[in-house]
Amino acid sequence: MKITVLSGGVGGARFTRGLLAHLGPEADVTVIANTGDDMWLHGVRVCPDLDTLMYTLGGGVHEEQGWGRRDESRRTSDDLAAYGLGWEWFTLGDLDLATHLARTELLRAGLPLSEVTRRLCERWQPGVRLLPASDDEVETHVATADGFIHFEEWWVRHRASVPAQGFVQVGLEGSAAAPGVLAALIDADVVVLPPSNPVVSIGTILSLPGVRDALRSCAGPVVGVSPIVGGAPVRGMADACLDAIGVETTALAVAEHYGLRADGGILDAWLVDTADADVVDPLRSTGWVASATDTLMVDVPATARIAASALELVRSRL
Numbered sequence: 001m002k003i004t005v006l007s008g009g010v011g012g013a014r015f016t017r018g019l020l021a022h023l024g025p026e027a028d029v030t031v032i033a034n035t036g037d038d039m040w041l042h043g044v045r046v047c048p049d050l051d052t053l054m055y056t057l058g059g060g061v062h063e064e065q066g067w068g069r070r071d072e073s074r075r076t077s078d079d080l081a082a083y084g085l086g087w088e089w090f091t092l093g094d095l096d097l098a099t100h101l102a103r104t105e106l107l108r109a110g111l112p113l114s115e116v117t118r119r120l121c122e123r124w125q126p127g128v129r130l131l132p133a134s135d136d137e138v139e140t141h142v143a144t145a146d147g148f149i150h151f152e153e154w155w156v157r158h159r160a161s162v163p164a165q166g167f168v169q170v171g172l173e174g175s176a177a178a179p180g181v182l183a184a185l186i187d188a189d190v191v192v193l194p195p196s197n198p199v200v201s202i203g204t205i206l207s208l209p210g211v212r213d214a215l216r217s218c219a220g221p222v223v224g225v226s227p228i229v230g231g232a233p234v235r236g237m238a239d240a241c242l243d244a245i246g247v248e249t250t251a252l253a254v255a256e257h258y259g260l261r262a263d264g265g266i267l268d269a270w271l272v273d274t275a276d277a278d279v280v281d282p283l284r285s286t287g288w289v290a291s292a293t294d295t296l297m298v299d300v301p302a303t304a305r306i307a308a309s310a311l312e313l314v315r316s317r318l
């Protein structure tokens with residue numbers, strides 16, 4: 001069974017790890033990673049969501065943080081701060097820096113990000129085909145009252161506390177989905193949207209040319225897992241992102257934001273947490289396949305059960 005996952009952030013990486021645990025060794029999974037958080041810093045290309053997936057699935061992630069490397073140090077980052085360069089609030093760990101140096105070297109040699117990612121994954125063996133959403137630089141910037149700032153500055157420096165008036169994908173014009181991305185959506189037996197940030201992780205992938213249409217044309221079902229539980233994001237600040245685009249922070253509102261495929265949206269099914277079980281009947285009565293289960297990804301076995309529930313939800317359509 002060919003499964004395609006759209007992913008960004010820590011939640012998407014952790015969900016994908018559980019999905020692989022559920023599927024076992026015969027897993028055939030392609031992950032399309034958000035590249036809107038990417039940026040140039042100290043002259044190296046940093047790709048947070050690609051690296052979070054690569055480290056989490058490759059066994060090198062700092063487990064408590066959910067991003068960056070375990071057994072990390074920050075001697076270089078601290079010394080760079082002594083020069084007054086870079087973002088002292090954004091830590092590039094010493095081991096993490098090796099990834100950025102390797103990626104930058106390969107990019108400078110003329111390889112596209114998708115090929116660079118394939119090369120880096122030869123080391124990490126994530127157990128999935130890991131694709132950047134785009135080989136083009138399409139960075140998410142946040143419109144604030146004081147002007148535009150890179151998403152990472154808003155997210156990390158300000159912890160999304162500065163009101164966002166909206167999000168802009170700089171470079172979207174003329175960009176393209178990376179090789180293999182559209183086919184991975186069209187040809188999938190099932191597409192899964194993990195509980196990633198619907199705006200700046202999933203939304204930024206969907207807005208790339210052709211992605212939404214490819215997803216809607218998939219013959220297999222498209223199932224999503226709500227990132228909102230009981231009116232709040234489980235992790236991160238998706239509520240600040242949803243506020244910025246005028247979407248309520250509820251499991252129902254996010255489902256409606258993605259839209260039912262039969263109504264022109266992108267989803268067929270929606271898995272919510274038991275805390276939001278009251279939205280299951282309303283969804284079903286409007287054509288959704290929906291159910292509720294414990295969706296807290298407390299560990300890999302729990303996450304494997306959530307992934308199994310998501311696939312079970314659409315089994316009749318496989």
Ligand SMILES: O=c1nc2n(C[C@H](O)[C@H](O)[C@H](O)CO)c3cc(O)ccc3cc-2c(=O)[nH]1
Nearest residue numbers: 008009037047048051067089090091092156
């Ligand atoms: O909260 C933080 N998140 C950091 N992150 C996480 C990152 O902001 C988020 O994981 C994603 O961008 C959110 O989707 C990093 C991710 C990287 O790949 C590399 C470096 C960092 C550094 C930080 C950091 O200093 N603080």
